[in-house]
Amino acid sequence: MPLKTTPDSKRPPGPPDPRSLTPDPLSDYASKRSFTATPEPPPSVQSTPGANYFCVQRHDATRLHYDFRLEIDGVLKSWAIPKGPTLDPTVRHLAAHVEDHPIDYGSFEGTIPAGNYGAGSVMLWDRGTFDVLDNLPARDQLARGDLKFRLHGDKLKGDYAIVLMKGRGKGNEWLLVKKRDQYAVPGWDVEAHAYSVLSGRTQEEIAQNLPARKSKKQTSGPTDAVWESSRPAKKHSASKTATAESRTSHPAPRKKKLTSQP
Numbered sequence: 001m002p003l004k005t006t007p008d009s010k011r012p013p014g015p016p017d018p019r020s021l022t023p024d025p026l027s028d029y030a031s032k033r034s035f036t037a038t039p040e041p042p043p044s045v046q047s048t049p050g051a052n053y054f055c056v057q058r059h060d061a062t063r064l065h066y067d068f069r070l071e072i073d074g075v076l077k078s079w080a081i082p083k084g085p086t087l088d089p090t091v092r093h094l095a096a097h098v099e100d101h102p103i104d105y106g107s108f109e110g111t112i113p114a115g116n117y118g119a120g121s122v123m124l125w126d127r128g129t130f131d132v133l134d135n136l137p138a139r140d141q142l143a144r145g146d147l148k149f150r151l152h153g154d155k156l157k158g159d160y161a162i163v164l165m166k167g168r169g170k171g172n173e174w175l176l177v178k179k180r181d182q183y184a185v186p187g188w189d190v191e192a193h194a195y196s197v198l199s200g201r202t203q204e205e206i207a208q209n210l211p212a213r214k215s216k217k218q219t220s221g222p223t224d225a226v227w228e229s230s231r232p233a234k235k236h237s238a239s240k241t242a243t244a245e246s247r248t249s250h251p252a253p254r255k256k257k258l259t260s261q262p
């Protein structure tokens with residue numbers, strides 16, 4: 001993939017700034033947005049050694065998709081996944097590599113106003129940390145087109161690989177693959193989990209700028225799921241949710257609460 005560099009003619013005279021050898025990873029992000037018109041955070045590279053945040057945002061733009069982001073080298077490496085991430089090890093979902101996003105984007109939830117790039121509502125669908133697997137730095141695994149990692153999210157857990165489909169399309173087509181492990185759930189339905197881990201809201205509630213369903217949890221973790229049992233039952237997804245969730249995270253106490261639901 002070609003990287004943008006600053007033309008020599010635009011550099012100030014004097015010894016070369018070592019930073020100029022590394023293109024600004026957020027220049028694409030910045031060039032697509034007007035930060036006086038969108039609530040999205042401005043570009044800022046934040047290198048924190050060892051930081052390993054990940055998140056997934058459900059983005060109801062021109063086409064609904066899930067934005068999958070991994071913190072690597074001070075930015076969120078990002079892929080847009082039309083069918084969403086999954087716990088199902090039997091499917092491989094296309095993940096289109098998109099521009100790096102600032103770390104601050106990882107806590108963003110809200111609505112990008114009409115007329116702006118990516119206009120539509122953004123839900124913080126999952127978040128947590130990840131471990132890089134395979135004893136090779138993440139940047140090297142990205143460069144080879146095969147990154148292996150383990151997710152510790154509220155909804156997504158366990159081992160994954162994201163693999164570049166070499167020689168295909170524009171060179172930005174990757175596949176997200178769930179490995180078979182204790183967290184794998186064949187048949188898992190991403191749309192049965194369409195609520196925010198930040199605010200408990202549905203996509204529609206975010207689009208309408210309605211308040212959070214309960215006081216916002218400060219950290220992700222098992223307690224984030226508590227509010228879910230007080231959600232109004234959904235027409236088609238409630239039983240599916242109960243089944244998948246009980247297999248993945250909170251088996252006993254949840255089932256009890258959910259059976260008392262209408």
Ligand code: MN
Pocket residue numbers: 059061065066067080118
């Ligand atoms: Mn998006």
